[in-house]
Amino acid sequence: MTPERIAQLIRLRHEFHQQPELSGQEENTAARVADLLRQAGADRVLCGIGGHGVAAVYESGVPGPTVGIRCELDGLPIQELSDLEYTSRIAGKGHLCGHDGHMVMVLGVAEALKEQRPKSGRVVLIFQPAEETGHGAIAYRADPQFAEVAPDIVLSLHNLPGLELGAVELCEGPANCASRGMQIVLTGKTSHAAAPQDGVSPAGALSTLIPALANLGAGGDLDDTYALTTVTHATLGERTVGVAPGQAELWVTLRTVSDARMESLMAEAETLVKNTAKAEGLAFEISYDEVFEACVNDRETVSVLAKACADRGVACRLVDQPQRFSEDFGQFGKGAQAAMFWLGAGQDHPQLHNPDYDFPDALIPIGTGIFLSAIDAVLGKTC
Template sequence: MNDISLTNSDVVELTAWRRRLHTMPDVSGEEVETAREVVRFLSETGPDEIVEGLGGTGVAVVYDSGVPGMTVMLRAELDALPIEELGDPEYRSKVSGKSHMCGHDGHMATLAAVGRALGRQRPAKGRVVLLFQPAEENGAGAAAVIADEKFRDLTPDISLSLHNMPGIPLGHVHLKDGPTNCASRGMKIIMTGKTAHAAWPETGISPVSAVATLLPALSGISDGSVENDDLVRATVTHVTIGEPAAGISPAHGEIWVTLRTSTDDQMSALVEQAETMARDAAAADGLALALSYQDVFGHCINHPAAADILRAAMDAESVPHVAGQAYRASEDFGRFAKVSKSAMLFLGAGESHPALHNPTYDYPDDLIAIGARIFLAATRQTLG
């Protein structure tokens, strides 16, 4: 593949498209209109194949050289967040209570920029798959894509992704080998006893004592750090006991707690620890216990070979980069490590830029071309 650069016209059009996406956010699992817009925009680049309905609403856009070789997958996310936008750009969200406060609109525009270049000239060998993945924010999307039979024909050898990151200088990159994002899951603990008159609580079975025991016990689980790749932590996020009535001793207690660890192995041990605590507390007071999980994310770990591809690409494009550190936040891109060598880089959105999920966040448009240059250089080095 020759050195293909984006034109000034490309940058203007891609910026306008990113802002269009910003006005029309879809939350996890509801990305129908966003996916339709991706198909419309990328169809103009003349790809060899477009696969729709992947893992739900996902879209894969394929550029095939026709020459045997590896498959390189570049991934962006389709979904927005259930957050009311409080900033006031001209292109602010038109959907009440929903907005692109994580920058997935910019990630999609970056992949669209790559598609523009690949539409003009294919790689020398192999193929590039641009994956627009649904439902990253709730951890369900990557697993659904991989489980989809349509993904079998798209399975990559190398998977690459980026995420913008406020707090890092604009256009600078953090990229490290090994763990980059924590495993996490929301654990719901429900304990059920028997109501009683508040004057005779001894005639019922109340979860109050069990809840009172579990709250400090779960909150006390905190060890290690992301810097040392050994973080283990539980964070209580929601608690309810009984009904808002003064005359009833309660029968129902509910605790929501987020479990977070640097690696999947550590998560298995933490789940066992938290479940044992819950079972012991419930059994001590004769309570029925129900446990369930939501927003389940595996860890994200960069394969050294895939990370080296990105480092070489950044060197070729003179993009400044350092190793950086892992992040407590979770990312479901890590699931692609089970089917390919994968790596994610963190592209600086500016040291004083509003944080991710902040209601005034907005993706810096300058990052579209920078991210695309890195990805195009990575495909050149891998596929020629």
């Protein structure tokens, strides 16, 4: 990749960084991406996939497999705190997970494919909405347009603060934990604060459930038995001193390595809520949001990525445990060989979702190069 092209991609990354859009609201980002893909000579550009998703197809004209390269479009509802010249211009929103950088690396792949198509098969560049909420990949794959571009092999990356800048970690098998948000509503009956005995307060149930749910999953080794439950939000009654409460709400994040363990953890948590509510004379409702299934890397595809790193002279380390954070990329492994690699953002770099996080521009040519070498390995030399 020439210095001129790298500089162009950096400027583009800064442009995206200034205009973040939240999950499900990526209309302007998607339109800009689609325009850039047309300029980059895509044979077809499909829009509106699973919301604001975009796909670009690069054909070889020779039979062969379809290789997909996936990235994300959405930012976060977090106020950025920085003095960067290109800081977010949208109050309360920021590209604080690096999706701006991920998009630009895949657009770098598009520029390379414009100059030289793969020798066989085709490449599909996947720009997915709503990764942060767990809704995007499911909706993208469920869209009828996806059948036109469904890959046989699909690759993705995520930058990783704490890992040496530009280094790569790869994992065979479980790569990212399953997680979901459990939302519990407890309903009793309000009463005057002077006569609490005339009501049914959820205070006791709430005080029981907070430690009891936390104790269901204490973390530990990242194996098939791993479970972590994290209380993230709780409310009780109204903001008044004159009314004994009649309703409480409790949110808990459930996290496991495997989907099977998630099912058993959900059953344990639901039984605990049911029994506690019954003992206190309360009605209850349980719902789930931001559902992420486990992300599992295909062994052969991991080997393709490891060789691509070697071809590019990128330090690559195979690890034997997944990341604790979740990813909806695992949805693309249903019906395709899928693998994600982690690209180091620096050992002392601010963490993902922190208000002072910024994607390191030095990673742009590295990530783009690994993707191109992986495409070469599967479909033949592209550049």
